[in-house]
Amino acid sequence: MSALYFERSGRDRVVAGVCGGIAARLAVDATLVRLVFAILALAGGAGIGIYLALWVYSGGRRTWVAAFLLSCAGAALLIGLGLHGASAIGAILLVAGLAVVLVRGGSLRPGGSLPLVGVALLIAGAVIFLGHSGARGSFIAPGAVLGALVLVVGPWLFRLTAERTERIRLQERADVAARIHDSVLQTLALVQRHADEPTRVAALARRQERELRRWLYGSGVAEAASLVAALADAAADVEELHGVPIELASSGDAPLDDRTRQLVLAAREAMTNAAKFSGAAEIAVYAEADPDSVAVFVRDRGSGFDRATVGADRRGLTDSIEGRLKRAGGAATITTAPGEGTEVELTLPGSRP
Amino acid sequence: MKRRVVLVDDHELFRAGVRGELAGVVDVVGEAGSVADAVPLIRELDPDVVLLDVHLPDGGGEGVIAGVAPDRPAVKFLALSVSDAAEDVIGVIRAGARGYVTKTISSSELADAIERVAEGDAVFSPRLAGFVLDAFRAGDQVGGDAELDELTAREREVLQLIARGYRYKEIAARLHLSVKTVEAHVSSVLRKLQLSSRHELSRWAQQRRLV
Numbered sequence: 001m002s003a004l005y006f007e008r009s010g011r012d013r014v015v016a017g018v019c020g021g022i023a024a025r026l027a028v029d030a031t032l033v034r035l036v037f038a039i040l041a042l043a044g045g046a047g048i049g050i051y052l053a054l055w056v057y058s059g060g061r062r063t064w065v066a067a068f069l070l071s072c073a074g075a076a077l078l079i080g081l082g083l084h085g086a087s088a089i090g091a092i093l094l095v096a097g098l099a100v101v102l103v104r105g106g107s108l109r110p111g112g113s114l115p116l117v118g119v120a121l122l123i124a125g126a127v128i129f130l131g132h133s134g135a136r137g138s139f140i141a142p143g144a145v146l147g148a149l150v151l152v153v154g155p156w157l158f159r160l161t162a163e164r165t166e167r168i169r170l171q172e173r174a175d176v177a178a179r180i181h182d183s184v185l186q187t188l189a190l191v192q193r194h195a196d197e198p199t200r201v202a203a204l205a206r207r208q209e210r211e212l213r214r215w216l217y218g219s220g221v222a223e224a225a226s227l228v229a230a231l232a233d234a235a236a237d238v239e240e241l242h243g244v245p246i247e248l249a250s251s252g253d254a255p256l257d258d259r260t261r262q263l264v265l266a267a268r269e270a271m272t273n274a275a276k277f278s279g280a281a282e283i284a285v286y287a288e289a290d291p292d293s294v295a296v297f298v299r300d301r302g303s304g305f306d307r308a309t310v311g312a313d314r315r316g317l318t319d320s321i322e323g324r325l326k327r328a329g330g331a332a333t334i335t336t337a338p339g340e341g342t343e344v345e346l347t348l349p350g351s352r353p
Numbered sequence: 354m355k356r357r358v359v360l361v362d363d364h365e366l367f368r369a370g371v372r373g374e375l376a377g378v379v380d381v382v383g384e385a386g387s388v389a390d391a392v393p394l395i396r397e398l399d400p401d402v403v404l405l406d407v408h409l410p411d412g413g414g415e416g417v418i419a420g421v422a423p424d425r426p427a428v429k430f431l432a433l434s435v436s437d438a439a440e441d442v443i444g445v446i447r448a449g450a451r452g453y454v455t456k457t458i459s460s461s462e463l464a465d466a467i468e469r470v471a472e473g474d475a476v477f478s479p480r481l482a483g484f485v486l487d488a489f490r491a492g493d494q495v496g497g498d499a500e501l502d503e504l505t506a507r508e509r510e511v512l513q514l515i516a517r518g519y520r521y522k523e524i525a526a527r528l529h530l531s532v533k534t535v536e537a538h539v540s541s542v543l544r545k546l547q548l549s550s551r552h553e554l555s556r557w558a559q560q561r562r563l564v
Contacts, residue, residue, distance in 0.1 A: 198370075202457065245457060249483035249516045252490065284479055284518020290490070297517045343517070 008058045018054045026154065027161040036150060093125030184208060199245050207240050227254040227264065227294065231287055234268040238283075242275035246283045254289040262328040263296060263348055269320040270298040270344040278302025278342060292350045299343040304336045321346070355380040356471050359398060361391045361417055362406040362433070367456070371404065371433075374460040379467055388412040392420035399425055401471045405450060407434040407441050415448040422449050431470045433458075439484040447547055452476025474536055475543040482515035485546060504542060511538045 009020030012030050019037060023030035040047030097118050187208040194200045228250045235246040254260055267285065274283045280302030288295045310317060317334070321344065325332040330348035356379045360368045363386045372381045383398050385391035388411045395403055395417070403421075405414040418430055430450040432442065442453050451470045454463065455478055466476045477485070489504045504512070507528075514524045521539075525532045 198457070247455070247457070247479055247518065249479035249518075251483040251486040251516065286479060286483060286513075286516040286518065288483075288486070288513070288516075299518045301518075 008055070015051075016055050018051055018058065021058060022054075026158060027165070028154075028157050032157075090125050090128030093121050093128065095125070097121030097123070097125050184212065199243065202245075203240050203243060206236055226256055227260045227289055228287055230256055230261070230264040231267060231285060231296065234264055235271060235285055238268060238271040238275055242272070244275040244280065244283055246271060246275075246285055248285045248287075250287040250289075252289040253287075254294050259328040259330070259348055260294060262324050263294065263330065263346055266321045266324045266332065266346050267296045267298055267344075269324075270346070273317070273344075274298060274300040274302065274342060277305070280341065290350075294348045294350070296346045297343060298346075299341065301341040304338050304340040304342050306338055307334070307336070356402055356467055357382045357398070357400040358467060359383045359385070359391075359395055359400045359403045361385045361395075361403060361409070361414070363387060363408075363410050364406075371463075375464060375467075378460075378464040386410075388416040388420065391417045395421045395428060396425060400428060402429045402431055402467050404433050404467070405430050405445070407432055407445050407453075413441065414445045414450065418445070418448040418450060429470045429473070431466060431476060433463075439487060442481060442484055443488055443546070446481070446543070449547065451543065452478075453481040454478045455480060473540075475539045477512070477515050477539055477542075479516045479518055482512045485542060486512050486516065488546070504545065508538050508542050511535055512542060515539075 007021050007024075008017035009024055009030075010017060012020030012023065014020075014034065019033040020030050023033045026033075037047040037051055040050065097120070187204050190204055191201050194204070228248075231250075232248055235248050238244070239246050256264075271283055271285065274280060278300040280300035282300075284297075284299045286297045286299075288297075321334075322332045325346055325348070328348060330346065333345040333347075334342065335345070336342035358375070358379045358381050360371055360381060361384070362368050362371075365386065368384050368386075372384070375381060379402075382400055383394050385394050386409075388409050391403075391409075403417070405417060407414050409416070414430070414432055421428055430445075432445045432450045432453040433456060434442070434453070435456045446453060451473075452466060452475050454466050454476060458466070458478070469476050486504075486509065489509075510528065511524055514527065519527065521532050521535045524530075525535045528535070
């Protein structure tokens with residue numbers, strides 16, 4: 001790939017993004033590039049010509065044509081400004097030398113070789129040009145010097161930014177290390193300490209896995225797309241929060257829509273109740289879905305309860321479970337008695353018309 | 354007399370854990386981590402029950418059953434796994450395993466399951482019951498033996514209660530049956546699952562793989 005290959009910047013732009021593109025390509029500050037172009041523009045409008053040529057040929061296509069056009073643009077501008085004979089030839093040589101240096105690639109990169117032909121043309125051009133332009137060249141001289149300066153300072157600037165990139169990379173690495181230390185290593189230490197408590201270990205591992213996934217793949221795990229997947233997520237959450245293992249079984253599956261989402265939320269509430277109040281050692285959840293209906297059963301073998309003794313202010317059962325199902329067009333049946341355990345049955349009629 | 358058990362699982366740590374849990378309850382006579390090691394070992398030891406991982410590096414639990422069952426018909430297999438695709442679990446059952454339990458099972462329940470399998474019963478965890486209901490989901494019957502291709506209403510009921518987390522005793526009480534009858538229903542489902550040439554069963558597995 002040629003050193004001249006660049007794309008106009010879509011984001012960092014003042015006119016057409018040429019300067020932004022060059023800056024991105026060379027990994028230097030866009031303001032610096034703009035400054036160079038501004039000063040070159042003062043030098044008889046050469047900066048504008050070069051800018052236009054680059055604009056037309058952005059994308060790195062036909063670089064030799066671009067270089068030729070650049071030379072022509074530069075020379076034509078200088079001649080248009082009233083430069084004749086030797087100074088015009090000098091200017092052409094100067095621009096051509098610059099073009100060769102850029103096109104041959106690698107000149108602005110550390111370790112890249114400077115094409116000798118280009119440098120020779122550049123120096124010869126500068127000597128002839130400065131020697132013959134006299135007083136009229138008072139604005140042109142700084143431009144030529146600046147061009148040479150860019151070639152010399154460029155690699156150094158590039159190396160500087162490369163170092164900065166490296167520093168950022170090391171910083172990121174340190175962040176990752178800190179993150180892993182805080183999460184994964186802590187979890188592994190906990191796992192070792194609780195090696196004889198499989199439920200605890202499993203819950204720790206599951207939580208860590210989900211945390212790591214969220215962190216690695218953005219703001220969260222890709223959301224569950226089906227009823228069973230969403231129930232599995234809910235079960236994992238409740239398991240993690242209350243430390244009671246939940247066994248999930250299913251037959252068939254249904255897509256997740258507004259109604260089934262309500263069903264999952266109600267099931268989650270039922271699991272939470274079972275985990276918090278029943279005292280059962282495990283909870284069984286079974287989902288059965290076919291086109292005609294969807295049913296979810298949440299069962300525990302815990303203490304059970306008497307509906308009559310549950311205070312009216314306890315919203316979980318009436319609002320979060322029964323009310324939710326009713327609003328979704330389904331029904332919730334709660335079978336329980338003190339000492340008998342509890343089973344919550346949530347049903348939705350099929351969504352198919 | 355304690356039951357003689359062989360563990361087949363490619364995770365040594367897991368085998369050590371199970372062996373520890375079952376110490377004193379059953380006699381763990383051997384262990385293997387691959388199909389190639391397991392088949393000669395089981396033929397040699399002739400144990401009562403083999404605890405079998407569904408997934409093994411050189412094939413699955415199916416491979417172990419296929420290698421052992423013809424010569425050692427008395428050896429019973431119980432599949433034990435973390436969380437598997439339904440078609441893999443059904444595959445091991447159809448190959449000849451008499452049950453499937455998940456690795457989160459408690460020690461006492463596992464010991465109980467081994468005992469039941471050794472006696473020739475079937476052991477269905479809630480998860481397996483769900484898978485089986487799914488596999489036998491009502492569909493158009495395609496030829497074959499009608500008796501083998503359909504679950505009876507009662508069998509369906511029993512399976513659904515297993516999936517909902519009920520134990521055999523609780524199911525018996527709820528359906529006003531004896532525990533023996535419940536066991537008979539489960540064994541009958543296992544037989545249908547293993548013997549049915551039901552087209553839907555393979556089509557079901559195919560679809561699950563494609564989804």
